[in-house]
Structures are given as structure tokens and as C-alpha cells.
Amino acid sequence: MPFSTLKKIIFEIYEPALLLRGVLPPERRHLMYKNILIACAFIFTLAALAFAVDNLATGILPGFSIISSLANRIYGIFLIVFSAAFVFSAFEAMHRSYYFKGLEQILEESNDPVQIPTSWEVATIIFETQGSDITGGFFNSTYGQEVLFRTGISAETFETFETNRTGGVQEEGFIVERDKGVDLATYAKSIYKQDEELRTLFAKNNINLEQFMRAAEWVTSIERKDRQLHRWWSRDNLGRIPGLGKTWSYGPTFLLQRFGHEITEDHIWQTALMTRREEDDEVEELEQILARGRQTNVLLLTNDVLVARQRTAQLYHKIREGHALPPLESRRVFYIDMEAIVIASGEKGIFEANLRQTFTQAVDSGNIILYFENIDTAIRSAQTLGVDLVDILSPYFESSEIQIVFAELSENYNKHLSHESRLAQAFDVIQMKDVGMSGIIDLLQQRAHMHERRSSVVFTIPSLEKIADVADRYFPTGVMPDKAFDLLEELVTYANAEDIEQILAFHVENFVSKKTNVPIGEPSEEEKQKLLSLEDVMHKRVIAQENAVSAVAKALRRARSGIANSKKPLGTFLFLGPTGVGKTETAKALAEVLFDDEEAMTRLDMSEFQAENAVEELIGFADTGKSGRLEALVRQRQYGVLLLDEFEKADKGVHDLFLQILDEGHFTDATGTSVNMRNLIIIATSNAGADLIWEMEKQHKDVSEEKRVLVDYIVSKGLFRPELLNRFDEIVVFHALQMEHVREIAKIHIMNFAKRIAEEKNITVDVTDDLVNYVASKGYDPQFGGRPLERAIMEELEQVIADEMLKGTLRSGDTFTFQSKNEVNQEPNPELKQ
């Protein structure tokens, strides 16, 4: 639609209100209106006093005779001021009449709701646009500035852009797109598409069209919510006032309140209201089943029970508004915490009695829908008390007096409950859809606005997207969107403490980085340097193995630059090579470089997981509830390096488990909870094929060049399946160590020892070539690489120094110098220099 046509439509619909807005801008009008009402109230009080003095208290209140003498004038002034107040009220009423035009209503007030082709926001923007500059008009208007703010682009950046731009969209030739009508987001989209310079500005600030439109939609939704609240006489607002006598026809609910709460008191209640127009089909299906004459029980299967609770709350909103099917009228929905009944009861008899009494009360009350979550856990908890929960509840499943809703994770249901025929017969199953990332951001917008009302903090669209992203990725425990809500709340506290007013994406990254100690977001200069020189830093600890170190470093740079798959672990490597060639050391070095902490490496000896129940040992036992080793380790350290030593020795089932972990970055524990491993670097080590590596070394072949041959060899031996090997980001081959490498390693070990003894005992060790050569010769074993080195240092150096110290020939402040007579192989002959 050409801009001129839109302008014409807008003026046809809104002109009276826009004219009033032009003559008296909202702030000024409200101030004047407020003042005139105050004046009116004051003069009314005076007039009432004058009337009282004049007619009722003549002579009693002589001090007020002056008021009495002015009575007629006061009455006169009151009538005039009252008339002015009436006129102002009428003008305000007219403004509101247009301002509320086309406002969405849940409880419709007319049989023929008005469809408005353009929104009030667009009308005011066009009215406020000076000249023919459409882009400038948009961003300088009240709503446009709010949209800009929500994108996170600063006003200064926009001012610079405005000063330097050459063109911009002009009134002439500007075509406005229309979807259902022209709202703020559609208008914003039209400008974005037709203004190339604006697109460049947004691209520089990492804002795309979708984010820009989302910002506009958010501003619109906040504005509409405000308008809906202002319209206090609407049925939506009046209908929220709890009525009288609603419970007189139904029984008491004190037990339901003891073991649960009405959904209206749940934290999800408001969110449910705000988001309920989406995925209405699930709510309708729930409503239809519950409204049936008999067997009115529903099992909601979901990937997140919160979604199920939200849908149930949405149905309750519908019931309270009088929009639900007639059999559900006056129904109340109670969330019952079965765990609370188990805990409060403690023993079988009491538990059964409590359970029966609670359900009987619900039946007697006559208008109750009971909602339960995690029924699988409840059944198990009841089992611990020796109670068959399903058996006890079965009679109530048949009752037409109550409706029961169970919510359960699909995964748990499939694993543990799908064989339970009593449930399958009594319940209708609804498989719920996931909220999805877009839905989570919608929820976050609602939440963010709730916090914004209470604090001075304001969120932007990129910051909410970042919250949704990092909450899922870096907080492995808990479910979405709960994790995102928690993070949002923590950010509000953080922003208040740090005096941050506008929360941007990088604030979220900084906060999460500080909280988790994991580098997130754009790497800092220092980190960039560290990443670029990763090989050098690692080589301070890892001797030789250039190809291996380089392969690991490259993979990590890929991961950190953000181009790697975010649904997988940070990095996954299989280190192949003989014993003692630096595989573990490389993992440790990686932990130290990336997480500034060697302890960030967790080691799991996979040779311990060869038995048939190895997988259960790792993920936990479903029957006893004992948690698994891997699960415990990951929960303990969610960020860091996980070293799987001697991976080839693990059971095939364990290999299958890791097939999923390497692919999807998570596994499901025995209780059906997903355990996130996406923040880990997983390194599996194996000396599978070590014999072939030896052979290659003998033939002076470069083992890293012969990787394909080695992999084929390992597969042919049946040590690993090809699909598992393919899942690793990189298979890194470590070559055997030569004497010169062992010397270097020995030197590092001796230096470390020297540093330690200097700090602890104030004894200086003179690290000479002789000493290094001697220790290296003692600690080198072609079969075990550098592994015997530590023992050599202990026996050949530490022991000698310890003996000297005991003899008293080596004291604090002394220097220990190793001196060999001729050959490296000579026995040590330490000599002291005082």
C-alpha cells in the first residue's frame, strides 16, 4: 500500500484523537486534567463546608462566618470548575475511545468486534513524523525510540548514523506492507526492507530483520498490555475480581490446600495468561476430554512438565472467564504434590489414609480438577512405603465427580509406565509439543517486562535471545524455560548491583562467564592471543607430538570462534598412541590453558566399565535409584575436560552410550533426566594399535600421516566400531617418544622439582645437562615412553637429596649440584657447594 493511502486511512480512523494529541500532548493533557480534578475536589469541599455553615451550623461555628459570607461565590466557582472538569473528562473519553480502538479483548464486549486496518502506534508515528523522512520519523517517534532501545542499538549510534546517512526512505515511493493490517512490526519491516543504509547499520550491530520485528512486536505488546490495564471498566479487568458465593455449592478443600495449591497461586499463572493464544489446540483437546461424561482423565506427555502445567493453567483461565465448555463451569484446578503427601505421611498406613482423604475431599467438593506432575516418581516413592499407588487411585479414575490430569516426561512414560495397563485404560494421552526457542523468548519477554516494572533494568531482544541460548547450554541441571527464568532473575540482581540499566547480550555473556568460569561470547584480546598461541602454551608441558597438539588446538579454535556445532560437546578427541607418550599430559595441559586450572580435568578409568552392568554403573540404576559415576562426575564438574582413559577396554554398551554423547552432547540418566555434556571437552585415550605405531616408527614412517591405516587396523581388530570413531571431532595419533624427547621431559620434571624444593626447603638444585641426561637415561623405557621418569626423579634425585638432608650435609640455603665423572650412565656423585 502506498504511504499516502495509509496516511489517508489513518486520518479517517484516528484524526480526532490525533488532533487532540497535537493541541494538547498526552503529558500536558494529563497534568491539566489532574490539576483540574484536584481543584474541583478542593472547591467541592469548600462548597460543602459553606453549605453546612450556612444551613446547619449557623451560630455554632462563628469562626467560619467568612466562608458563610462567600457561600454563593464558592457555589458559583464550583459549578464553573465542575463544568470545566466535565469538558476535560469528555475530551479524555473521546481520546480513549480512539486510543482503545481495536484493542484485543479476551471477554468480548460486543458481538461485532471492530477490525482496525492500522494500529494506534503506527498512527502516532505517522502523525509525529516531521517532513518526508520516513526512517527518521520512525526512530524519532516515541514508539520508534522504544523499538531502537529494545534492539540494543544506542541512541548515540543512531544519531551518528542519522548525521552521516545520505538518503533514507522518503514519503514518496514508500510502500507499506500489510499482513493482517499495518501494525508497528509490519511498518518497521517495510522501512527495514526499503532502507539499505539502515540495513547496514543493523548488520553492523548484529541485528537482523527478525530481531527488529520482534523488538517492534514486544513494544506493541507492552503498549497493548498497558492499554488493557488502563481500561479498568473492561470485562477482562472487572472479570478478574473474585466473585461472591462461588464456592457455596461445593465442598471444602482444606486437604487439597495442605498437599498442594490452586493453580491460581502458581508462579505459572500469569505467564499462562500472557501466552495462552499459542497452541490452543492442546488446551482445547484437554478441555474436550475433561468435559466428557465419564473417564475424564488426561495424561499429558511432554518434554518439559512446566509446559503441561502452563497448558492446564490456560484451561483454568478459560474456565474462570466463562469460555470453557459447560461441564467445566465453576471447576477449580488444584496442583497436588504427591511427594508432599509421601513425606508428610512417612509410613504406609498414614500415606494411604491421607491419599484417600484427599481424593475423597476432591470428590465430595464436586468441582475439582486434580493436576499431578511426575507421576512416575510418585509411583516409585509410594513403592518405597510399600504402596501400589495406581491400585489405590483406580476407583477415583472411574469417578465422574473429579477429573485427573497427570503430567509426565515422555521419556519416563515410555521407559517405565507404558506397560502400566491400568493407566493406559483410564487415561487419554495428549502428546504435547515443545515450547521451542521462539516460544521461550516470548515467555522471557513477559518475564522481563514483569521485572522491568519493579526495577530500573531494561532488557533488549539480543539479551533475551542470549539468555535462552546460554541457559540451555551452560546450566545442565533443570529444565527450560525454568533455567532461563532463573538466569533472567539473577541478571536483574546483577544489573542492579553493577548499575547497568540496559542489559545487552554481552552483559549476559559476562555474567554467565563469571558464574561458570567458561569463556563465552566474543573472546577477549588476551583470550584471542592465548587461543592463537595455544600450541606454544601447550608445548610448555607437552614435549614433541606437534601434530597431536596442533590438531587439538585447531579444533578448539573452531569451537571458540562459534562456528562449531553448539549441540555437541565443546570438543571430542580420541588420542591414540603407546603408553607414556603424553596423552594424559596433553589433556591436563588443555584443562590448564582453557580453564586456568589443571583440576578442571576429570579422569574416568574406562577399564573399570567392562562388566555387563557397566552402562548402569555410569548412568545410574533405575531400580535402586543409585546414581551413576558419569552422572555424578558431570554434575560435579559441568565445565572442563573429561578424560576417558583406556577407552577401548570399556564394554560395547558403554561405547554405544558415548555414541549418543558424542553426537548429541547429552545422555539420559536412570531417572530419565537429561544430563548435559555440551560444556565438556571429551578426550578418550587408547593404546589400541600401539603395536602398529611401533612398527611404523621402526620403518621411520610419520604415524600421523598413516592415520587411516591405523584406524582401519583398529576397526579390523574389533576394538572400536567405525561409527564411534567417526563421531570424534578428531582422532589424534601420538608417536612414540625418542631419547631426545625424554630428555626434554626430564628437564621439565626436574625444573618443577627444583622449584618446589626451593620454595619448601630453600634448597637450590643446579639443573645441569649432566643431571638431565642422567635422569632421562634412568627414566626412559622404549615401551613405556616417559612414564618411568617420575620414578627416576624420585629415586635418583629426591632420594639422594633427602639422604643428604638427613645427614645434615645439605641444609636450608645450600645448593645441590649433580656432577658426573664421565658418562651419563655413571652412578650419581653429588657434591655440595656451600
Added chain:
Amino acid sequence: MRFALYYIRWHYSQGIVDLIGVVRNFIWFFYTFFSIPLLLKTLFQPFERLGERYSKGFDPGAWAQVFVVNSLMRVVGALLRLFLVLIGIIFIILTIVVGVLFLVAWILAPLLLFFLVTYGLKLMSLGH
């Protein structure tokens, strides 16, 4: 001038529609706030489902006792409900009366304003 014309047009068209809409909303509100349809539908049900259960077996005395108690609960329930329904109806009637008065005042607003201002000025000029 254009604004004045727009205003007058609105005052006697959409303004009246809006006013009637507000009155209708309040009538609806009192109708639901006092639960009139629900209370009438459940008029003779025992108050908060209070009552006693009939015992099993043949015991006319016990049966009669339970019957009297339960009937009493129904009577109490009906009286309380009727009382609330009556208050609700009074509120609705009041809303209609106030609404009609306001509507008349709205329609006669120009005359009313003229009268108020001139009478006000006259009072001011009268002095004591």
C-alpha cells in the same frame, strides 16, 4: 473548529455507544460478581455440601435425623443464595438507574454545561 466538529460528532455517536458499553459491562460484572446464574442453578443444594451421610441398613430414626439435617442445610443454602442474588439484583438495578441518568446528562451535556456555567456566574455575581 475542525476539532469541535469532530468532537460533537463523536459525542452523539461513538460516545453514546461507549457509554452504553460501560454500563453493560457493569451490569455484566454485578451479574457474575454475585454469581447469580450459578446460585440460581444450585439454589436448593446444601450449603457448601454440608450434611450427613445416610447410614446403611434399616434405621428409620437415623434416616429421619439425617433427612432433617440435610433438608435444613438445603434451606440454609437456599436462603443465603437468595439473599446474595437479591443484593446482586439491587446492584444491577442501581447500575441501570445511574446509567440512564448519566446517559441523559450526556445527551443534554451542552445544555447542562450552559446552565451550570451561567448559573455559576450568576451565583458569583450575587455575593452573600
